[in-house]
Amino acid sequence: MLTLKTLLLALTGAGLALAQSSSQFCDSSSGICFQGYTDPDLDVTVGFVLPPLSTPPSNEFIVQLVAPVTNGYTGLSVAGTMADSLLFTLWPYNNELILGPRWTSGYVLPTAYAGPQITLLPSSTINSTHIKATFRCQNCTAWEGGSLGNGDLTSFGVVAYVVATTTEPSDPADVDSVIQEHDDFNFFGLDLSMAHSDSYSSYIGGSVTTSAPATSTHPTTSSHSSSVVSTSSSAPAATQTEYGQCGGTGFTGPTVCASGLTCVAVSPPYYYQCQA
Structure with a gap:
């Protein structure tokens, strides 16, 4: 071995x-x-x-x-x-x-x-x-x-x-x-x-699932997470769910977050995300 x-x-x-x-x-x-x-x-x-x-x-x-x-x-x-x-x-x-x-x-x-x-x-x-x-x-x-x-x-x-x-x-x-x-x-x-691509912003526009909350040994913050355990999620037609994309270059999906969430600039100008 x-x-x-x-x-x-x-x-x-x-x-x-x-x-x-x-x-x-x-x-x-x-x-x-x-x-x-x-x-x-x-x-x-x-x-x-x-x-x-x-x-x-x-x-x-x-x-x-x-x-x-x-x-x-x-x-x-x-x-x-x-x-x-x-x-x-x-x-x-x-x-x-x-x-x-x-x-x-x-x-x-x-x-x-x-x-x-x-x-x-x-x-x-x-x-x-x-x-x-x-x-x-x-x-x-x-x-x-x-x-x-x-x-x-x-x-x-x-x-x-x-x-x-x-x-x-x-x-x-x-x-x-x-x-x-x-x-x-x-x-x-x-x-x-x-490895750099001018199409990058369109590539990330299809994001469907963000990292699940970190385990108890790694406290989660707005910019830190440790795992992904799912391959799909869905969002309402008019609003975006928690951790869903709500803005960014080339993004055409929902830009209004569900109640209690705020659209946060995670990696401007490419990616904005709904967070509590």
Whole structure:
């Protein structure tokens, strides 16, 4: 079994001379075009898209992670290493996507991480063979101990992903569940300069579900949440529900929040959200 330390050393030694590098692909169900990579052996696809460079600096991006539904869990490292990187874990449970951010400072299994706000987009699905999470991640370009592209969103970075094929979370209903060590991993070079899209605002216009409240160990604030456990929600025709989008560039949906909610600028000018 591969260890976390093995992964870290492999990535460090790889540097930027990677055999597999990112290229563009478009998701037919959503129309979102990503910069990413499909692993033919592990059957994992990872893609990123960022706001256009011409706009003010943003702290967000969209990720697509596709993996076999038979995996105990699939993990993603934004910075390419286990330590000091923003991580995500994903698995299916009762036909729901269980997705959440994690972090670790060393060669230990990562735990839940408060800070990123995750919003599943409508193309997120589970079928008989694969789980696909397409999600918007806000407050995600910088984290404890690091940042995307080391702060340069036009640079070249390394993205890693892991699969657990023989183990599963101890409590699969809990996004913060204890997980066991993965069985395999791989990585690719991500050209961030090619990941920016002028269509970003239209991509996030279809957001359907925001992160569920954090667990008791991670207090929830208006800009911090830790998990996504559902793939659908609905809103009244005239008003928007809590955590639903209520404004932003290109947005054509409801702009009035339900009673007791206020339309808050979360990532202006792209995204405004109804919050209590």
